[in-house]
Amino acid sequence: MGYPFALxxxxxxxxxxxxxxxxxxxxxxxxxxxxxxxxxxxxxxxxVTVLAAGASIHTSRGFGGYRPSSCSPALRFLGPSAQVAGPLAVLWSAACALHVALLVQAIRTLTDPASKDVVVLASVQMSLTALTLAVVLVVLRIDCRHDPD
Known part of the structure; x- marks a missing residue:
C-alpha cells in the first residue's frame, strides 16, 4: 500500500x-x-498551527512525486529533507505547546466561569484544540506507518 497522500x-x-x-x-x-x-x-x-500545517503541505512528499527521505529516521515524518525537518519540528512543537496551554486555560475557565459567553467560548476552543491535537497524532501515525524508507 502506498502513502495515503490524499488523506x-x-x-x-x-x-x-x-x-x-x-x-x-x-x-x-x-x-x-x-x-x-x-x-x-x-x-x-x-x-502557528496554520503556519505549521501550511509548511507541512508545501514540503510534503506528495507534491512533485516521491522523493527519498534524506532525514534521520527519527525525523522522517516531518518531511523529505533535513533542511525542512528542523523548522517544521519547531513549528509543530510550538503549535502543540500552545494548544496544550489553551486547553489548560479553557479548563480553568470552565471551572471558574466569569459569564455564560465565556463558558461557550471555552467549550468551543477546547473542542477545536482537542481536534487539532488529535489530527496531529493521526498524521504522525500515518507518516510513521507508511514511510517506505
Missing part, C-alpha cells in the same frame, strides 16, 4: 481550518475578557 492532505487542510477557527475564537476571547490573554491564547495557537 494526509485532507487532514492538513483540517488543521488549517481548525487553526483559523482557533485564531478567530482566540480573538473573540481576547475581546470578551477585556485584553486578558486567557482564552486569547487561541490567537498565537491558531496562527
Amino acid at each position: 494526509v492532505l485532507r487532514l492538513r487542510v483540517l488543521q488549517v481550518v481548525c487553526g483559523i477557527c482557533v485564531l478567530v475564537m482566540g480573538t473573540v476571547g481576547f475581546i470578551e475578557e477585556r485584553g486578558e490573554m486567557n482564552l486569547g491564547l487561541g490567537i498565537p495557537a491558531g496562527a
Whole structure:
C-alpha cells in the first residue's frame, strides 16, 4: 500500500481550518475578557498551527512525486529533507505547546466561569484544540506507518 497522500492532505487542510477557527475564537476571547490573554491564547495557537500545517503541505512528499527521505529516521515524518525537518519540528512543537496551554486555560475557565459567553467560548476552543491535537497524532501515525524508507 502506498502513502495515503490524499488523506494526509485532507487532514492538513483540517488543521488549517481548525487553526483559523482557533485564531478567530482566540480573538473573540481576547475581546470578551477585556485584553486578558486567557482564552486569547487561541490567537498565537491558531496562527502557528496554520503556519505549521501550511509548511507541512508545501514540503510534503506528495507534491512533485516521491522523493527519498534524506532525514534521520527519527525525523522522517516531518518531511523529505533535513533542511525542512528542523523548522517544521519547531513549528509543530510550538503549535502543540500552545494548544496544550489553551486547553489548560479553557479548563480553568470552565471551572471558574466569569459569564455564560465565556463558558461557550471555552467549550468551543477546547473542542477545536482537542481536534487539532488529535489530527496531529493521526498524521504522525500515518507518516510513521507508511514511510517506505
